[in-house]
Amino acid sequence: MTATNPFLAQIIRERENESSVSRFHEYETPLVTVDVVIFTVQDQRLKVLLIKRRHEPYIHHWALPGGFIRSGESLQDAAERRLFEETHVKDVYLQQIRAFGKPKRDPRARVISIGFYALVGSTRIKPIADSDAEDVGWYCVTELPTLAFDHNLIITTALQNLQVNLEDTPVAFQLLTEKFTLTELQKVYELIENKPLDKRNFRKKMLSSGILTETGELKKEGRHRPAQLYRFTTGMPDDDVEENPEALKDVLQDINEPMSKNGHQ
Amino acid sequence: MTATNPFLAQIIRERENESSVSRFHEYETPLVTVDVVIFTVQDQRLKVLLIKRRHEPYIHHWALPGGFIRSGESLQDAAERRLFEETHVKDVYLQQIRAFGKPKRDPRARVISIGFYALVGSTRIKPIADSDAEDVGWYCVTELPTLAFDHNLIITTALQNLQVNLEDTPVAFQLLTEKFTLTELQKVYELIENKPLDKRNFRKKMLSSGILTETGELKKEGRHRPAQLYRFTTGMPDDDVEENPEALKDVLQDINEPMSKNGHQ
DNA sequence: TGAATAGTGTCTTTCAGACAATATGCC
DNA sequence: GGCATATTGTCTGAAAGACACTATTCA
Numbered sequence: 001m002t003a004t005n006p007f008l009a010q011i012i013r014e015r016e017n018e019s020s021v022s023r024f025h026e027y028e029t030p031l032v033t034v035d036v037v038i039f040t041v042q043d044q045r046l047k048v049l050l051i052k053r054r055h056e057p058y059i060h061h062w063a064l065p066g067g068f069i070r071s072g073e074s075l076q077d078a079a080e081r082r083l084f085e086e087t088h089v090k091d092v093y094l095q096q097i098r099a100f101g102k103p104k105r106d107p108r109a110r111v112i113s114i115g116f117y118a119l120v121g122s123t124r125i126k127p128i129a130d131s132d133a134e135d136v137g138w139y140c141v142t143e144l145p146t147l148a149f150d151h152n153l154i155i156t157t158a159l160q161n162l163q164v165n166l167e168d169t170p171v172a173f174q175l176l177t178e179k180f181t182l183t184e185l186q187k188v189y190e191l192i193e194n195k196p197l198d199k200r201n202f203r204k205k206m207l208s209s210g211i212l213t214e215t216g217e218l219k220k221e222g223r224h225r226p227a228q229l230y231r232f233t234t235g236m237p238d239d240d241v242e243e244n245p246e247a248l249k250d251v252l253q254d255i256n257e258p259m260s261k262n263g264h265q
Numbered sequence: 266m267t268a269t270n271p272f273l274a275q276i277i278r279e280r281e282n283e284s285s286v287s288r289f290h291e292y293e294t295p296l297v298t299v300d301v302v303i304f305t306v307q308d309q310r311l312k313v314l315l316i317k318r319r320h321e322p323y324i325h326h327w328a329l330p331g332g333f334i335r336s337g338e339s340l341q342d343a344a345e346r347r348l349f350e351e352t353h354v355k356d357v358y359l360q361q362i363r364a365f366g367k368p369k370r371d372p373r374a375r376v377i378s379i380g381f382y383a384l385v386g387s388t389r390i391k392p393i394a395d396s397d398a399e400d401v402g403w404y405c406v407t408e409l410p411t412l413a414f415d416h417n418l419i420i421t422t423a424l425q426n427l428q429v430n431l432e433d434t435p436v437a438f439q440l441l442t443e444k445f446t447l448t449e450l451q452k453v454y455e456l457i458e459n460k461p462l463d464k465r466n467f468r469k470k471m472l473s474s475g476i477l478t479e480t481g482e483l484k485k486e487g488r489h490r491p492a493q494l495y496r497f498t499t500g501m502p503d504d505d506v507e508e509n510p511e512a513l514k515d516v517l518q519d520i521n522e523p524m525s526k527n528g529h530q
Numbered sequence: 531t532g533a534a535t536a537g538t539g540t541c542t543t544t545c546a547g548a549c550a551a552t553a554t555g556c557c
Numbered sequence: 558g559g560c561a562t563a564t565t566g567t568c569t570g571a572a573a574g575a576c577a578c579t580a581t582t583c584a
Contacts, residue, residue: 075366488583
């Protein structure tokens with residue numbers, strides 16, 4: 001299991017010169033994958049996309065869509081590619097979770113996976129008339145089977161991440177169509193936070209937050225009063241800090257503002 | 266730059282059978298490192314540890330302590346090891362930030378780095394009479410030089426992460442000695458949040474939160490009134506979810522609680 | 531007694547949370 | 558008219574934020 005890499009050899013040699021001990025054998029070149037938790041709301045449920053594995057290990061187990069990074073591809077790119085391959089959707093909210101790197105998480109070799117989660121409105125997803133008719137399915141997050149590798153952990157972490165994110169970012173819109181009713185929006189919040197919310201308090205908060213724009217249109221459905229349709233006001237959150245080294249300056253500017261008192265040193 | 270790996274070859278071959286196209290050349294095996302942002306408070310300043318590089322690329326530039334993952338080592342382990350090598354400190358608050366994987370972030374080869382940040386009380390750090398007298402230094406976060414690779418970005422991300430973390434976790438204690446005064450604690454908050462805080466409001470919040478225990482001892486210093494010394498009440502936050510697959514159940518249990526109404530489907 | 535820091539209380543505003551009746555469209 | 562969902566407002570408690578004076582020690 002000591003797969004190595006010519007660049008690693010050279011780099012390690014330089015480092016180890018410094019301590020005069022050759023520990024080359026202690027290193028290995030792990031493989032790196034991305035795994036993507038694709039969330040959507042279907043039938044009033046929060047669901048994730050799973051794929052049935054056709055190879056060992058974990059053959060016939062459900063797993064997250066994922067794969068190896070290609071040359072020249074950023075982590076985000078790789079996640080976007082896999083997302084597109086499974087859902088044929090682009091320009092989707094996609095967020096890195098963290099790296100998962102426990103040594104034995106893949107029995108074949110050392111594999112480190114970078115987890116992502118994506119939010120996709122269910123109407124954007126085509127019926128997956130995909131290439132090889134892999135077995136794919138949308139599973140309710142409350143009824144997940146035991147997944148391959150540490151994918152249950154990745155989903156759990158993704159969901160926690162999403163819950164925290166929802167508290168201060170209007171990500172819920174990513175799971176809806178362009179126009180939506182307040183009731184639909186509330187349902188998404190309830191599914192993510194996994195608890196019922198008070199209708200009046202919810203509407204009060206949303207309407208006063210300024211992120212909603214009235215369309216003037218109504219959604220008529222069934223024999224009852226139609227609902228106002230709203231639209232999301234601001235743009236999609238920007239995750240591209242890494243691709244935009246210039247954005248770094250703004251952040252640092254804020255940090256660099258010196259403390260008001262204590263001009264110490 | 267097409268460094269490959271025998272395991273990757275096999276695994277890709279299996280995958281690509283599925284689409285009948287051999288895209289083997291599009292893959293590479295990136296190298297994986299950890300980089301650790303070590304925060305401490307010295308001279309009323311928030312500082313990070315930097316190391317002067319002794320090899321190309323970025324020779325003589327300052328950089329974060331970091332290094333390659335060793336066989337059998339988790340990401341956290343690798344970060345802990347590097348942290349110990351630089352500071353001779355163990356049992357430190359250590360938190361993963363995220364993976365940094367932009368293709369050209371290292372000019373030599375494809376290197377993906379997992380960023381961590383650590384919080385270390387300044388009194389715990391020995392004067393670094395380290396092996397090879399590498400050039401190391403503590404830099405104020407407000408006065409960072411231009412660092413090697415994307416290390417400025419990693420530090421910025423670490424700091425943002427820490428700021429968010431501070432809002433709902435008492436991490437500030439990790440930067441203090443066991444016993445501390447409220448003024449010292451406030452200073453740490455001010456340094457991390459990078460803004461002055463109101464003394465009365467701060468003390469009110471801290472004392473009512475229940476995380477502080479009076480020691481009864483006083484800190485006498487200078488010709489002025491001595492201050493009460495406090496101690497941190499609860500234990501160190503537990504980051505070991507990944508090592509503890511059993512903990513997963515608790516989290517999922519919470520998530521699995523079905524919605525109260527809408528027993529739909 | 532003066533210098534330096536420790537320590538303390540009130541008022542206002544804001545936000546979250548509990549809670550129930552009326553409005554509207556369709557059949 | 559009856560059904561089903563949409564829409565609306567008040568009260569209360571908790572927490573955050575603004576704000577300034579007294580207390581204690583030591584030189």
